Amino acid sequence: MNAKRTTWLTGIAAVLLASAFLLQWMGYVDARNVLLLLATGAAGIPIAVKAIRSLRMKTFSIELLVTIAVIGALIIGEYVESAAVTFLFMFGAYLEVRTLEKTRSSLKKLVDLAPSEATLLKDGELQVVSADSIEEGDRVIIRSGEKIAIDGRIAAGRGLVNEAAITGESVPVSKSIEDQVFSGTIAENGYLEVIAERVGEDTTFARIIELVEEAQESKSITQKFLDRFASIYTPMIVVLSVIVYLFTRNIEMTLTFLVIACPGALVISAPVSIVAGIGNGAKKGVLVKGGDIMERFAKVDVVVFDKTGTLTQGKPDVIDMHVWGMDERDFLKQIAEAEQVSEHHLGQTIVKEARKRGIVLANAPEDVEIVEGAGIQVNSGKRQVVIGNRKLMQKNDVRIEKAAQEYAAEREHLGNTVVFAAIGGELAGLVSIADQVRPEAKDAIQQLRKNGVKRVIMLTGDNRMTAEGIGNVLGLDQVHAELLPADKVSWIQKLKKEGHRVAMAGDGINDAPAIAAADIGVAMGEGGTDISMETADVVLMADKLDQFAHAYSLSKATVRNMKQNTVFAVGTVALLLAGVLLGKVFLAAGMLIHEASVLLVILNAMRLLRYTSRKPEDRKKRDRKRLLVE
Amino acid sequence: MRKITLQLEPLSCPSCIKKIEGMLNKMEGMTEARVLFNASKVKVQFDEKRVSAEVIEKSIASLGYPVLSKKVA
Numbered sequence A: 001m002n003a004k005r006t007t008w009l010t011g012i013a014a015v016l017l018a019s020a021f022l023l024q025w026m027g028y029v030d031a032r033n034v035l036l037l038l039a040t041g042a043a044g045i046p047i048a049v050k051a052i053r054s055l056r057m058k059t060f061s062i063e064l065l066v067t068i069a070v071i072g073a074l075i076i077g078e079y080v081e082s083a084a085v086t087f088l089f090m091f092g093a094y095l096e097v098r099t100l101e102k103t104r105s106s107l108k109k110l111v112d113l114a115p116s117e118a119t120l121l122k123d124g125e126l127q128v129v130s131a132d133s134i135e136e137g138d139r140v141i142i143r144s145g146e147k148i149a150i151d152g153r154i155a156a157g158r159g160l161v162n163e164a165a166i167t168g169e170s171v172p173v174s175k176s177i178e179d180q181v182f183s184g185t186i187a188e189n190g191y192l193e194v195i196a197e198r199v200g201e202d203t204t205f206a207r208i209i210e211l212v213e214e215a216q217e218s219k220s221i222t223q224k225f226l227d228r229f230a231s232i233y234t235p236m237i238v239v240l241s242v243i244v245y246l247f248t249r250n251i252e253m254t255l256t257f258l259v260i261a262c263p264g265a266l267v268i269s270a271p272v273s274i275v276a277g278i279g280n281g282a283k284k285g286v287l288v289k290g291g292d293i294m295e296r297f298a299k300v301d302v303v304v305f306d307k308t309g310t311l312t313q314g315k316p317d318v319i320d321m322h323v324w325g326m327d328e329r330d331f332l333k334q335i336a337e338a339e340q341v342s343e344h345h346l347g348q349t350i351v352k353e354a355r356k357r358g359i360v361l362a363n364a365p366e367d368v369e370i371v372e373g374a375g376i377q378v379n380s381g382k383r384q385v386v387i388g389n390r391k392l393m394q395k396n397d398v399r400i401e402k403a404a405q406e407y408a409a410e411r412e413h414l415g416n417t418v419v420f421a422a423i424g425g426e427l428a429g430l431v432s433i434a435d436q437v438r439p440e441a442k443d444a445i446q447q448l449r450k451n452g453v454k455r456v457i458m459l460t461g462d463n464r465m466t467a468e469g470i471g472n473v474l475g476l477d478q479v480h481a482e483l484l485p486a487d488k489v490s491w492i493q494k495l496k497k498e499g500h501r502v503a504m505a506g507d508g509i510n511d512a513p514a515i516a517a518a519d520i521g522v523a524m525g526e527g528g529t530d531i532s533m534e535t536a537d538v539v540l541m542a543d544k545l546d547q548f549a550h551a552y553s554l555s556k557a558t559v560r561n562m563k564q565n566t567v568f569a570v571g572t573v574a575l576l577l578a579g580v581l582l583g584k585v586f587l588a589a590g591m592l593i594h595e596a597s598v599l600l601v602i603l604n605a606m607r608l609l610r611y612t613s614r615k616p617e618d619r620k621k622r623d624r625k626r627l628l629v630e
Numbered sequence B: 001m002r003k004i005t006l007q008l009e010p011l012s013c014p015s016c017i018k019k020i021e022g023m024l025n026k027m028e029g030m031t032e033a034r035v036l037f038n039a040s041k042v043k044v045q046f047d048e049k050r051v052s053a054e055v056i057e058k059s060i061a062s063l064g065y066p067v068l069s070k071k072v073a
Helices: A003-026 A029-056 A062-075 A079-103 A105-112 A204-217 A221-248 A251-260 A264-283 A291-298 A307-311 A328-339 A345-356 A390-395 A402-413 A441-450 A464-474 A485-497 A509-517 A530-535 A545-581 A587-610 A616-629 B015-025 B053-062
Strands: A117-122 A125-130 A139-143 A151-162 A173-175 A186-198 A286-288 A302-306 A312-323 A366-371 A375-380 A383-388 A417-423 A426-437 A455-459 A478-480 A502-506 A520-524 A538-540 B002-008 B030-036 B041-046 B067-072
Touching: A003 A029, A003 A079, A029 A062, A029 A079, A062 A079, A062 A251, A079 A587, A139 A151, A204 A264, A204 A286, A204 A291, A204 B030, A221 A251, A221 A264, A221 A291, A221 A545, A251 A545, A251 A587, A264 A286, A264 A291, A264 A545, A264 A587, A286 A291, A286 A545, A291 A520, A291 A545, A302 A307, A302 A485, A302 A509, A307 A312, A307 A455, A307 A464, A307 A502, A312 A328, A312 A345, A312 A402, A328 A345, A328 A375, A328 A383, A328 A417, A328 A426, A345 A417, A345 A426, A383 A390, A390 A417, A402 A417, A402 A426, A402 A464, A426 A464, A441 A455, A441 A464, A441 A545, A455 A464, A455 A485, A464 A478, A485 A502, A485 A509, A502 A509, A502 A545, A509 A520, A509 A530, A538 A545, A545 A587, B002 B053, B015 B030, B015 B041, B015 B053, B041 B053, B053 B067
Parallel strands: A302 A455, A302 A502, A455 A478, A502 A520, A520 A538
Antiparallel strands: A117 A125, A117 A139, A139 A186, A151 A173, A151 A186, A286 A538, A312 A426, A366 A375, A375 A383, A383 A417, A417 A426, B002 B041, B002 B067, B030 B041
């Protein structure tokens, strides 16, 4: 029985039922009964077919109960009842499918983003092929407005790419040669030639979809409880209905009792909330890997952050320069030329800064001496250039004036690293470098606190000075520095022993043990690195901390929604059964209320799809702020 | 050993899971059969020497769940 035919039969039953009421109003009782019997047949046959099929599989189904009840009603001559019940059951099922599809729609929207065709450049010719037939190493052409079908690296061209499918972030990103692009993203403008690296089921996008599908399947604790409850509940209801019959000797009431007691809304109440919640997250770039994780996440009261790459951007930048006696640009050119040969990350940061400002680095340094743990000494353009820490300056008898000392101390207090540079034996300038705090970090931490996080802690392998600087800027409760990965794990275990529910957010392989040790492990996805996506419970696809804050309030909203649904479903069934036993509720009316309660449960869950963690006023305020800035 | 993923029409009752899984797991040559309720998909691992993808597809359809599309890997 396919879906379309079932819908048709339901429609026919509706027309027959309406005509029957018209005939009754006109006084033709016999003709009315014929129409009612036809309506019962139209809507009842699909139900009976399903009942028999599942009976053959030795499973007990709701359809079986309804079939028995309808046959009972026909025997005692209640044709209105039989037609109404079969119609309501089918119509309810139809509405259920339609609304359930809506709760699953966020995932479907994602799946639809994957393109089915792509253009290849092969042997100097353009060919349009199906996305499934692309192989690794193929050169894929992407024009303005097209969807990207593979993961790969740009070999030629440039453009703006909307990566919302992967990161949830709809502001397009500028991409050019050597940049990575992902399947499911859209080239909003420009022209790209991409060498395919991952195709088909191996792309990040395909794996995200698979993870979300599996997550929506994994059962929450509440859901497991409800499943177990339903499995004792159904036989219990059968026994109870026998008791009802023995006491009342009323077949109609017994059948009504049996049908009304079906745990429809109850069974579906928890899963729909979870599906809608996980769908909401996926759309906004947060993967929550299951219903049980939603429930655990909602109980978190302590959040632990790694520093580098999590609270900060993970890429050091030149924040400030202090130069004496020469032009800042000229100073930067000279030290950057010297640092060209350096492999140290501070040196590379200086070179990067010079390139960013459009300075051409021409003179390659001569006589390079790298002083381990201190800096670099080179001869560049006939002059000696010494770049490094205080110790290196002292070793070379470079005098550091009081003003320079004060500047350095001040920057270091803020958590920056200060690099000293001497040209021709004189201190020429100071460069302060820092791994900058993510711009959204402060707001995200505030929002976490507002939603019930009691303590925010940072654990880092970096030095104490830098760590405390960032702790001050963000207003963290505790900062622990100079830790090894194993130390982070023991901190998390200690917090858990104190009775806290701990979430740990980190980014790299070094955080993986701590992420695994926490109640909830949160990983920065970086567009989907393998380890983080596999081990973590929650993945932030755009590396954005406001996604973390959203996921936390989303988990609370999802659990709340699930509780509302469960209470509502249990309450409805209890009230209806009481009504049946008191003789106030009859089969058709009971069926109507029963189906309505299932629909209400689904509709309630659908609210979660539109859930945003920001209150409307907050958004207005933010918009106003943005206007002022512009 | 092969893997097949079948896309069904939207599943609406959780009891469908048990029906489909129960039937498939009783079949000859089946390693693992799993129903993804929310995605309305069936994932099956099977021994291609003892059972074919077509037979699996037909058995699911005859249980009352038409297969919309399938992907064999």
